[in-house]
Amino acid sequence: MLSTFKRFLIGRPLKSTDLGDQKLNKRKALAILSSDALSSVAYGTEQILLVLVTVSTAAFWYSLPIAIGVLFLLAALILSYRQIIFSYPNGGGAYVVSRENLGENAGLIAGGSLLVDYILTVAVSVSAGTDAITSAFPILHEHTVLIAVIFVLMITILNLRGLTESASILAYPVYLFVIALTLLILVGLYNIITGETPPAVNAEIGTPVHGITLFILLRAFASGCSALTGVEAISNAIxxxxxxxxxxxxxxxxxxxALLAVLFTGITYLAYSYGISPSETETVVSQIAAxxxxxxxxxxxxxAxxxxxxxxxxxxxxxxxxxxxxxxxxxxxxxxxxxxRGDRLGYSNGILTLxxxxxxxxxxxxxHTEHLIPLYAVGVFIPFTLSQTGMILKWFREKPKGWLPKLITNLIGAIITFIVLLILIITKFEQIWSVFIFVPAMVYIFHRIKNHYMDVGEQLRLKQDHEAIKIEGNVFVVPVAGITKVxxxxxNYATSLSDQVIAVYVSFDREEEKAFEEKWEKWQPEVRLVTLHxxxxxxxxxxxxxIDTIEHKAREANYQVTVLIPQFITKKSWHNLLHNQSSLLIRAYLLYKRNVAVATIPFRFKK
Known part of the structure; x- marks a missing residue:
């Protein structure tokens, strides 16, 4: 039944030879890998306005020069990640670049930040999508969390079905979104040109605004940089x-x-021209469309x-x-x-964890999207900065043909992303402080994991001077609960393998213990019985x-102790709830005993 349900959800298993068919062409890749970056248009402008509105609506004209700054940063990042793609064609993005050029810890910081960022990508995207739905249907506001969780479950199942299948489904809404926003921008610009919008709804560009400070402008710029999240995804997925x-x-x-630049600029300009103010119950895009x-x-x-x-x-x-x-x-x-890889050739454990x-x-x-986005942005700009810095060191060290323009491109990218990262830290520290605990903790965990694998490798490796200990024989210890077919x-199985077989009976009552010994003597006189009260x-x-006592004596004689656990298997799984499962408890405990082998002999019931 579970297998049938699994097939229904994710489809039939794919052969390993079908892996090539799961590769993406440019059309599908744009849909599946650019959806995060393109979707940030829906809230990037809003994040700028949320900061400026704390001064006054007159400050909204600053959203235009801030948007130009975001576009300049976008251009630097696109050119920088293009170079990373050709320099590291096997993927890995900021993690691989940082590890190879800046060292192990820098790579792990980038990797840990990106893992957090991708978790936030899902949470922010789904939360923002839910906001768009509740903006159109306010009655759903109180069910925001439930709707978001259902969406995550749906996308998880979709990804478990395989890369190409999810890309095929994703392509339609992504391109429909691009078409919809392009139409919105074109019609909006037409309305502005023809004078169909209310005149002078916003302060003119250059109007002095009382209370505006460099700190507020930098904070608004840092918030607007949330529109750049997802830019690195393509370099990770080559x-x-x-x-x-x-x-x-x-x-x-x-x-x-190119698409991101056009859509972000258009929405920001329309928001300024229409005099849109951010609202808790309606998104900026919703107000522009209305x-x-x-x-x-x-x-x-x-x-939609x-x-x-x-x-x-x-x-x-x-x-x-x-x-x-x-x-x-x-x-x-x-x-x-x-x-x-799972049944559909995707890394299903990663999908489920995410x-x-x-x-x-x-x-x-x-x-609440506004609470997640600052964490989201800082999780992006840490690997942004590290990867650009790593590429600078790479060009200095290798000096390939035409390396100087490449170095300048990465240098500009590194300076801008570092400045944005500092702005985010200074202006939003109360919202992002947890990153400075979580990322170092992840790096520490990464090191502990690697140390474990190194220790395992050392203990498993056969050395040239290694001498295997020869086992002279085997002692079987069989815990018994009664005289039964099990x-x-x-x-019978134990005596077929060794003449050193000890049955062990644990009693809670002296009279029962004595009665059992007498029955055993008549039933299996050739097998030694030890009763423990x-x-x-x-x-x-x-x-x-x-068992500890037996194991100590057996080790001196180079004998292996094997605990053979009788266990019956019920015909139906729910029947297990009617039994105490003591055999499972014994096995779980003994698996961690040194030099003791644990084996289970099943006896299956037919009804």
Whole structure:
């Protein structure tokens, strides 16, 4: 039944040879890897206005020069990540660049920041998508968290079905969103040119604003930089592209940058021209659409596509997180379970981990986008800065042909991203301080994980001077609870392998103990029985003490002790609830005993 349900949810298993068919062309890659960056248009402008409105609505004209600054940074990042794509064609992005050029800890900081960022990508995107829905249907406001959680579950299942299938589904809402916002911007500009918008709704550009400070402007700029989240995803996912991977990834990156620049600039200009103010109950895009078209079909079309891309932008995290987790696992910094491909050839453990973590964040922050975005932005700009700095050192060290323009490009990118990171830290420290605890903690965990794998490797490695200890024989210890077919099955198996078989019975009552010894003597006189009396009705304590004694004596004679546990298997799983499962308890405890082998002999019931 569970297997049938699993097949229904994620589809039939794919052969390993089908992996090539899971690669993405540019059209699908733009949909699946750019949805996060493109969707940030829906809240990037709003984040700028939320800061400026603390001064007054007269300060809204500053959103235009701030947007130009964001575009300049976008251009620097696009050119920088294009160089990373060709320099590191196997993917890995900021993690690989930082590790190879700045050292192990820098790479782990970048990797840890990106893992957090991808979790926040899902939480922020879904929360923002939910905001778009509740803006159109205010009655749903009180169910925001539930709606967001349901969306995460849906996207998780979609990604478990495979990369190409999720990309095929994603392509439609992404391109519909681009078309919808392009129409909104064009019609909005037409309205402005023809004078159909209310005149002088905002202060003119250059108007002095009382109370505006450099600190507020920098804070607004840092908030607007949230529109740049997701730019790095393509450089992390080069292995997902069809050949030639680097060329296709670079073209997809440039196209994404162009679309992002046009949409972000257009929405910011319309918001200024229309005199839009941020609202708790309605998004900026919703207000622009309502003023442009009225609350008709086009309005709901724009809201629907915006909600869709915001929700599905989470897919960027689902595409990049499993790949980054896999890269960390290959380098022994993360659990090896993240290297395992699932039935549909995706890294399903990474997908499930990301889904669970993002749902947890949504519940903790009550799906409030404005509380998540500062964490989101700083999680992006730490690896941004590290990767640009790493590329600078790479060009200095290697000095390939034409290296100077490349170095200048990365130098500009590094300076700007570092400045933005400082602005974020200074202006939003009360909202992002947890990053300075969480990221170092992750780096520490990464080191502990690698130390564990190194210790395991050292203990498993066969050395040239290694001499294996020869086992002279085997002593079987069989815990018994009575004289039954289950016990008989186990005793027969043990005696077929060794003549050193000891049956152990733990009693809680002296009379029962004596009666059992008499029955055993008549039933299995050739097999030694040891009875242990438990004064405190404990099964494990007397049994393990006895096994310790046997193991100590056996080790001196180079004998192996094997505890053979009889266990019956019920026909139906719910029948297990009707039995005490003492065999499972014994096995779980003994697995951690040194030099003791544990084996289970099953006896299956037919009814």
């Amino acid at each position: 292995p997902n592209f069809k050949d030639p991977g680097p060329n296709n990834a670079a073209k997809t990156l440039m196209l994404m940058g 003023q442009t078209f009225g609350r008709n079909f086009m309005y709901y079309f724009i809201q 596509t915006t909600a869709l891309i915001l929700v599905l932008a989470a897919n960027t995290g689902f595409s990049a997180f499993p790949l980054l987790a896999c890269n960390l696992a290959k380098d022994k910094y993360f659990s090896r379970i993240f290297m395992i 889904g669970f973590a993002s749902i947890l964040l949504i519940i903790i922050f009550r799906a 016990v008989e099955n186990s005793i 438990s004064h405190y009705r404990s099964l494990i304590t007397p049994l393990t003490k006895f």
